[in-house]
Amino acid sequence: MYLTDEELGMLNGTEGPAVQKSMQVLTALGDAFGAERMIPICSAHLPGLSIEVAGEAGVHFLAEMKDKGGKFRVYTTTNICSIDFEEWESIGILPEDHELQQRMSVQSHAMGALELHSCIPYELGHIPRLSDHVAWGESSAVMYANSVLGARTNKEGGPSALAAAITGRVPAYGMHLDENRYAKVVINIKTDLKNMTDYGTLGYFGGKNSKNGIVAFTGMDEHVSNEELKYLAASISSAGTAAMFHAVGITPEASTLEKALGGKEPELTVDFTEADKNKLAEYLDREKGEALDWVVIGCPHVGNAELKELAEALKGKRIAGNVEFWILCSAMGKAFAESNGYKAVIEAAGARLVQDTCPVVMTMESLRNIGRKTLATNSAKLVNCMPGEGFLIHYGDINTLVKAAEKGRWEK
Ligand code: F3S
Numbered sequence: 001m002y003l004t005d006e007e008l009g010m011l012n013g014t015e016g017p018a019v020q021k022s023m024q025v026l027t028a029l030g031d032a033f034g035a036e037r038m039i040p041i042c043s044a045h046l047p048g049l050s051i052e053v054a055g056e057a058g059v060h061f062l063a064e065m066k067d068k069g070g071k072f073r074v075y076t077t078t079n080i081c082s083i084d085f086e087e088w089e090s091i092g093i094l095p096e097d098h099e100l101q102q103r104m105s106v107q108s109h110a111m112g113a114l115e116l117h118s119c120i121p122y123e124l125g126h127i128p129r130l131s132d133h134v135a136w137g138e139s140s141a142v143m144y145a146n147s148v149l150g151a152r153t154n155k156e157g158g159p160s161a162l163a164a165a166i167t168g169r170v171p172a173y174g175m176h177l178d179e180n181r182y183a184k185v186v187i188n189i190k191t192d193l194k195n196m197t198d199y200g201t202l203g204y205f206g207g208k209n210s211k212n213g214i215v216a217f218t219g220m221d222e223h224v225s226n227e228e229l230k231y232l233a234a235s236i237s238s239a240g241t242a243a244m245f246h247a248v249g250i251t252p253e254a255s256t257l258e259k260a261l262g263g264k265e266p267e268l269t270v271d272f273t274e275a276d277k278n279k280l281a282e283y284l285d286r287e288k289g290e291a292l293d294w295v296v297i298g299c300p301h302v303g304n305a306e307l308k309e310l311a312e313a314l315k316g317k318r319i320a321g322n323v324e325f326w327i328l329c330s331a332m333g334k335a336f337a338e339s340n341g342y343k344a345v346i347e348a349a350g351a352r353l354v355q356d357t358c359p360v361v362m363t364m365e366s367l368r369n370i371g372r373k374t375l376a377t378n379s380a381k382l383v384n385c386m387p388g389e390g391f392l393i394h395y396g397d398i399n400t401l402v403k404a405a406e407k408g409r410w411e412k
């Protein structure tokens with residue numbers, strides 16, 4: 001791989017051991033994927049900083065990198081972690097998880113990260129522009145960045161995102177190159193999509209029909225909201241392997257279907273019909289019984305518009321005593337909800353805002369301690385990613401979830 005003099009210096013250790021180690025990681029990655037050069041990046045969003053993923057070994061590794069002089073040289077934010085830093089104890093997170101996650105976050109903060117602890121950096125001020133090269137992790141955030149913002153990132157893992165943030169470089173392969181950003185499957189939307197949940201269902205259909213490539217959707221409502229695109233991004237990323245989708249006439253690299261396809265013929269064209277939507281929603285509603293003790297909304301984390309919508313949906317309602325009702329958000333989201341009066345409305349209904357985390361990245365020990373069994377969600381991604389063992393899962397839109405939570409049993 002061609003390296004500039006500055007990059008060669010990094011590799012040879014002139015900028016210290018943390019930079020050298022990082023450049024070794026990136027050149028090995030670049031060699032494995034046939035990259036010809038490095039690309040400077042504008043920003044990084046770090047996955048893998050939850051203790052569920054990184055464990056004690058990850059905390060040690062991060063501390064070592066910091067002690068060896070590691071500093072982030074680009075704007076860097078952190079993804080979701082394994083605890084709610086504010087209410088960890090009252091939601092059932094174990095003290096040992098809190099202690100380890102604290103130790104980890106201290107290291108990334110000392111290296112220069114903005115401790116966002118959220119999977120929606122693009123709603124929290126970290127907003128790359130069209131064609132910006134970045135190094136982001138977390139599959140739904142990566143999907144949103146590539147598709148909706150037109151930024152360029154591979155699905156970075158913890159070590160590669162860390163190395164990219166320290167060096168300000170990524171190897172030039174995958175989603176950084178024009179030729180890898182074209183669709184090979186076309187999905188024609190032939191039904192009304194009414195809310196975020198419907199877009200999540202569409203995303204799941206897209207991922208399963210993607211032939212491991214990029215999907216171009218046609219027929220999408222031109223007034224689709226950013227929140228609906230977020231749900232689409234999350235579910236398509238969890239059901240397929242690609243890091244991008246196009247929506248013709250909506251996303252920035254798909255002004256026409258021809259452009260989305262790069263002038264080639266699609267390998268597959270399928271319709272998404274009302275019957276497909278209903279069948280898939282029924283399939284995702286995995287648990288057929290009435291039991292319900294946990295509602296989780298916010299996969300991906302809820303943003304400001306959803307906080308308003310949820311406060312309106314919960315106003316004057318009362319959640320049944322057997323149900324925990326969680327709304328997952330960032331610390332910034334919670335502060336916004338508080339200052340706008342939404343938090344008070346949500347809490348008056350018996351629901352709670354849970355910040356910085358989600359059940360998928362909590363440790364199994366803390367999940368056992370939380371002790372819930374039957375989860376209902378409006379997120380196809382959460383249905384797909386919730387640890388399989390021990391959880392029964394219902395799927396429905398926000399109104400269905402609120403009604404069921406009031407009754408204390410699942411009913412559509
Ligand atoms: Fe975010 Fe956790 Fe869902 S990281 S996208 S809330 S699985």
